[in-house]
Amino acid sequence: MEFRDLKAQYEKYKPEIDSAIFNVISNANFIGGKEVNQLEEQLADFVGVNHCITCANGTEAMTLLMMAWDIKGGDAVYVPDFTFFSTGEVVSFRGATPVFVDVDRETFNIDPLKLEKAIIKTIEEGKLTPKVIIPVDLFGLPANFSQIEKIAEKYNLKILEDGAQGFGGNINGKRACSFGDAATTSFFPAKPLGCYGDGGAIFTNDDELAGLLKSLKIHGKGEDKYDNVRIGINSRLDTIQAAILKVKLEAFINHELEGVNRVYRLYNEKLSGLVEVPVIPEGYYSSFAQYTIKLKNKEQRDGLQAHLKEQGIPSMIYYVKPMHRQGAFSYLPFEDKDFEVTNELCDIVLSLPMHPYITDEEIQAVCEAIEGYLK
Known part of the structure; x- marks a missing residue:
């Protein structure tokens, strides 16, 4: 996969x-x-x-x-x-x-x-x-x-x-x-x-x-x-x-955008109630560069990622470190309490396989692996 x-x-x-x-x-x-x-x-x-x-x-x-x-x-x-x-x-x-x-936790x-x-x-x-x-x-x-x-x-x-x-x-x-x-x-x-x-x-x-x-x-x-x-x-x-x-632009317009939104809907349907799934506000349409879920804490997130890897399912963490903690910006003054949402997100987010060519069977395999770990 x-x-x-x-x-x-x-x-x-x-x-x-x-x-x-x-x-x-x-x-x-x-x-x-x-x-x-x-x-x-x-x-x-x-x-x-x-x-x-x-x-x-x-x-x-x-x-x-x-x-x-x-x-x-x-x-x-x-x-x-x-x-x-x-x-x-x-x-x-x-x-x-x-x-x-700091950012909005939902979007x-x-x-x-x-x-x-x-x-x-x-x-x-x-x-x-x-x-x-x-x-x-x-x-x-x-x-x-x-x-x-x-x-x-x-x-x-x-x-x-x-x-x-x-x-x-x-x-x-x-x-x-x-x-x-x-x-x-x-x-x-x-x-x-x-x-x-x-x-x-x-x-x-x-x-x-x-x-x-x-x-x-x-x-x-x-x-x-x-x-x-x-x-x-x-x-x-x-x-x-x-x-x-x-x-690729022609393919993107003709079917890829709708393709990733179809994948988003399938993931949400299968994962809602298990994890926090992405929310698209009314009137908004996403091109889904990533499909990113939220877990309860860092331990659960890291454990799930390891479990998925064992099942041959790739996942990514965007992002493990907030901007204000990057070494290149260490000269800037900041108060960590001003970035409560970002600090939390860096510990709980996990991005799942997402592209227009993923099959229904692959989506099912991802969701079953997540359910198997969390239940």
């Missing part, structure tokens, strides 16, 4: 993927080929924004926005405490200060009430200038943007939606990566829409910002690549990855 079965996906779309790769190799347009522009247009159309700018990976997508917005030392950027390291890393990389915020996403308290605290302390909020669409579920956008407007802050795990989700039909001032996603292979290497993208309706990002991602180029008008970086999505993503 695979945790996320990329092999099954490839076998289903092998002729299309092989042909797409072969065409790029035959044309020898490995950087900036027509497939990149075509993919950007298709992604922008799917998300419902004016611009999609592809780049090398999801981390650099966020870094490019930090550069474009001139985030620097003395600036405060608000980041959920329960997320992958890169969301805070891009802030520190620019010399700014990540301010970690795993940044808690708007605690977010506003953190902003007020920063203002009252007077040491940093609040600039940006980076909500993360964790495990595929979009963050609470209706509340976050009100807070951002109240304190004149920008919003960068980190949709690395959320691509394909929506809130009342408005798709992930269309919220805030700009959004980013990752095409890491295990993401909801993944390529066969690294890749990322930025989404925005801001024409001026889009133009600046296109310059920054190619060494700060002006009219051409030898006319450099600013300091930038080298962050491009290569043509082979774009060609692969074009094939």
Whole structure:
């Protein structure tokens, strides 16, 4: 059994993927080929924004926005405490200060009430200038943007939606990566829409910002690549990855999104009452980067994971350590009591195999193994 079965996906779309790769190799347009522009247009159309700018990976997508917005030392950027390291890393990389915020226990996403308290605290302390909020669409579920956008407007802050795990989700039909001032996603292979290497993208309706990002991602180029008008970086999505993503995007839209939501419903039906199952708020739609359950305590969680491994069932813990306890952020002051939910989640969460190609028999085997351990 695979945790996320990329092999099954490839076998289903092998002729299309092989042909797409072969065409790029035959044309020898490995950087900036027509497939990149075509993919950007298709992604922008799917998300419902004016611009999609592809780049090398999801981390650099966020870094490019930090550069474009001139985030620097003395600036405060608000980041959920329960997320992958890169969301805070891009802030520190620019010399700014990540301010970690506890999350909502039910959705795993940044808690708007605690977010506003953190902003007020920063203002009252007077040491940093609040600039940006980076909500993360964790495990595929979009963050609470209706509340976050009100807070951002109240304190004149920008919003960068980190949709690395959320691509394909929506809130009342408005798709992930269309919220805030700009959004980013990752095409890491295990993401909801993944390529066969690294890749990322930025989404925005801001024409001026889009133009600046296109310059920054190619060494700060002006009219051409030898006319450099600013300091930038080298962050491009290569043509082979774009060609692969074009094939996979069609599959993603046609059946994979509904496929993972079908798996979610089956898991919930079989596991409700045994463990705490994921809850999708009314009006929300998740792309289920992960299907994450909660156990009673760390001992039960770790015991279940060991039991599943003995049965040949893979599982993962996202995340074993909160952001505020990462060694790289040890210089930041914090009070552990401000992160009660995150601290608990790190001890009790467990993610189960989740992908559109998992069979009903495999789902049944996972659920029977969990029931057998807990009862």
